[in-house]
Amino acid sequence: MAQGDVKLIGAWPSPFVLRARIALNVKSVDYEFLQEQFGAKSQLLLESNPVYKKIPVLIHESKPICESLIIVEYIDEVWSSGPSILPTDPYDRAVARFWAVYIDDKWFPAMKGLATAKGDEERKALVEQVGEGLGLLEEAYVKSSKGKAFFGGDEIGYLDIAFGSFLGWIRATEKMGGVELIDEANTPGLVKWAESFSSNPAVKDVLPETDKLVEFAKILQAKHSGSS
Amino acid sequence: MAEEVILLDFWCSPYGARVRIALAEKGVKYEYREEDLDDKSSLLLEMNPVYKMIPVLIHNGRPVCESLIAVEYIDEVWRGQFPLLPSDPYERAKAKFWGDFIEKKVHEPGKKTWKKKGAEQEEAKKEFIESLKLLEGELGDKPFFGGDTLGFVDIALIPFYTWFYSYEICGHFSIEAECPKFAAWAKRCMQKESVSKSLPDRQKVYGYVLELKKILGIE
Numbered sequence: 001m002a003q004g005d006v007k008l009i010g011a012w013p014s015p016f017v018l019r020a021r022i023a024l025n026v027k028s029v030d031y032e033f034l035q036e037q038f039g040a041k042s043q044l045l046l047e048s049n050p051v052y053k054k055i056p057v058l059i060h061e062s063k064p065i066c067e068s069l070i071i072v073e074y075i076d077e078v079w080s081s082g083p084s085i086l087p088t089d090p091y092d093r094a095v096a097r098f099w100a101v102y103i104d105d106k107w108f109p110a111m112k113g114l115a116t117a118k119g120d121e122e123r124k125a126l127v128e129q130v131g132e133g134l135g136l137l138e139e140a141y142v143k144s145s146k147g148k149a150f151f152g153g154d155e156i157g158y159l160d161i162a163f164g165s166f167l168g169w170i171r172a173t174e175k176m177g178g179v180e181l182i183d184e185a186n187t188p189g190l191v192k193w194a195e196s197f198s199s200n201p202a203v204k205d206v207l208p209e210t211d212k213l214v215e216f217a218k219i220l221q222a223k224h225s226g227s228s
Numbered sequence: 229m230a231e232e233v234i235l236l237d238f239w240c241s242p243y244g245a246r247v248r249i250a251l252a253e254k255g256v257k258y259e260y261r262e263e264d265l266d267d268k269s270s271l272l273l274e275m276n277p278v279y280k281m282i283p284v285l286i287h288n289g290r291p292v293c294e295s296l297i298a299v300e301y302i303d304e305v306w307r308g309q310f311p312l313l314p315s316d317p318y319e320r321a322k323a324k325f326w327g328d329f330i331e332k333k334v335h336e337p338g339k340k341t342w343k344k345k346g347a348e349q350e351e352a353k354k355e356f357i358e359s360l361k362l363l364e365g366e367l368g369d370k371p372f373f374g375g376d377t378l379g380f381v382d383i384a385l386i387p388f389y390t391w392f393y394s395y396e397i398c399g400h401f402s403i404e405a406e407c408p409k410f411a412a413w414a415k416r417c418m419q420k421e422s423v424s425k426s427l428p429d430r431q432k433v434y435g436y437v438l439e440l441k442k443i444l445g446i447e
């Protein structure tokens with residue numbers, strides 16, 4: 001497929017953008033990555049996503065697709081000759097979608113809160129919340145993988161992508177906060193999974209480095225306290 | 229194998245109604261079980277341990293939680309003559325986008341039109357109407373978001389219509405006046421048996437809202 005056909009508007013630190021990049025890589029799709037400048041939204045972004053004005057936006061043959069999970073499903077459906085991202089069985093699909101929505105609606109807000117938490121009490125409560133979520137995801141992993149490497153089985157699938165895109169930030173949060181979020185004691189399955197996921201060919205070149213994310217987080221925090 | 233379909237639900241839940249309408253559209257026979265939200269059944273707690281919320285669709289003993297995920301599941305399992313989601317990937321992506329929009333930009337501000345007062349209420353009304361206008365734009369000249377028949381977005385949205393009456397009274401505004409196209413679409417949906425039989429009476433919903441307001445201490 002000609003490179004001009006597929007564009008992705010995004011930014012390197014965003015786990016949501018990462019979902020789209022990994023999905024495109026799974027399908028070996030060439031695309032043009034349009035990096036948004038931090039703090040200033042491009043005209044193309046505002047035109048392509050007038051409702052939310054947020055990244056990622058996939059532009060395929062000039063048509064915009066918004067919302068990361070919707071983009072991943074779109075990629076799976078359009079490039080259907082490549083490896084499947086969603087499971088084939090409707091029940092397995094429903095389960096995968098359920099956990100992806102859980103990650104976005106319940107788990108991520110706690111993670112995000114942790115990055116900007118002030119004070120030990122708030123931090124402690126959020127670490128507990130994040131930990132609880134990871135416990136649920138560990139169970140989901142064991143059930144879904146059925147002994148194989150990924151949520152999706154032998155190959156990375158929808159839920160691997162939905163959750164794995166946060167790995168960089170999980171590691172950065174662990175480093176900055178001196179906490180262990182994914183660990184042998186509580187989430188042994190996810191420890192192994194994390195290694196397999198980050199070294200997967202579709203992932204390893206696009207997963208942001210932990211240290212770069214830590215740097216970026218510091219800049220964000222400085223901006224936060226600067227403006228308050 | 230005989231199909232066993234159970235729906236754990238609550239009479240005025242718009243989320244539950246989405247699943248009811250989808251099942252009705254597909255002609256699927258199911259057992260409806262009303263949950264007491266103040267005394268949840270052990271089945272509900274077992275089938276939805278993460279959220280402990282309705283609706284839960286239980287198909288041959290396996291739970292599907294989250295209303296739009298259940299609607300999509302129903303569409304995939306009972307393919308039949310009338311697909312709820314379009315077959316074209318771009319159209320599907322658009323339908324899912326608008327389905328998701330309803331939660332963020334219709335339900336969220338909508339709630340505030342009866343829960344809040346003063347400036348917050350006015351702001352919520354504004355956002356709510358703006359969202360309905362965007363949806364009107366998406367509807368265009370089609371009778372339904374799904375085209376000639378009810379589709380995913382119609383099913384995702386119409387259940388909230390029975391709550392809109394309460395929003396109008398509490399917020400002192402008229403949806404028909406502000407968004408006539410939207411009001412016309414809603415009337416068309418209500419003419420469908422799968423919809424009218426699945427939705428509660430809006431007066432009853434208003435009565436429920438008044439009870440909630442008392443409990444929450446809202447004037």
